[in-house]
Amino acid sequence: MANLAAKRPMQILATGTSRINPSHPSSGFTLVEILVVLVIIGIMIGGAVLSVQTASSDSTLDKERNRMVAVMDYLRDQANLQNREYGIRCFEGGYEFLVYDARNDLWLRLEDDTLTKARQLPAGIDMTLVIEGRQIVLPPAKIKDDERRPQILLFSSGELNLFELTLQREGGRSVSFKPGSASENIEVTDVAAVRA
Secondary structure: HHHHHHHHOOOOOOOOOOEEOOOOOOOOHHHHHHHHHHHHHHHHHHHHHHHHHHHHHHHHHHHHHHHHHHHHHHHHHHHHHHHHEEEEEEEEEEEEEEEEEOOOOOEEOOOOOOOOEEEEEEEEEEEEEOOEEEEEEEOOOOOOOOHHHOEEEOOOOEEEEEEEEEEEOOOEEEEEEOOOOOOEEEEEEEEEOOOO
């Protein structure tokens, strides 16, 4: 009898392959099942990449940050070279750069080149300003010339007054500027959006 089981003819499947042990069907995944799993993984990775990019990149805010740092550094160099006092006046929806005219005891706008012209913030970006630990209510953009005063001072000695200026995307990330520990450099802190 043992020989009878051994002499049993091998079964051939419809695919043309033989099944050696008919009691154990072949195991594995079909091509369709593998493709379905790959598509699901691709969708999950795509969603994760898009959510990370949306949360961490904001080219408009980055441009504004880079512009402000560049102009601040430029004006600090000019203050040192020319022995003049410069400042930044923040107002509702924007900011402007000023220079002190000692002869007339006035702060004048710097509008002679495109780098230092008054700037309106792009839509969706808000500004907050803290001077010496107190939040400042930003004044309107248009005021009389003799009332124009900067909140942020860039002294000819290279020092800065104590301030913290924050640009924030509505419901998104924010960028803060403040004097460094030695008050000789400007620290820039980039904070990603906090999700509730």
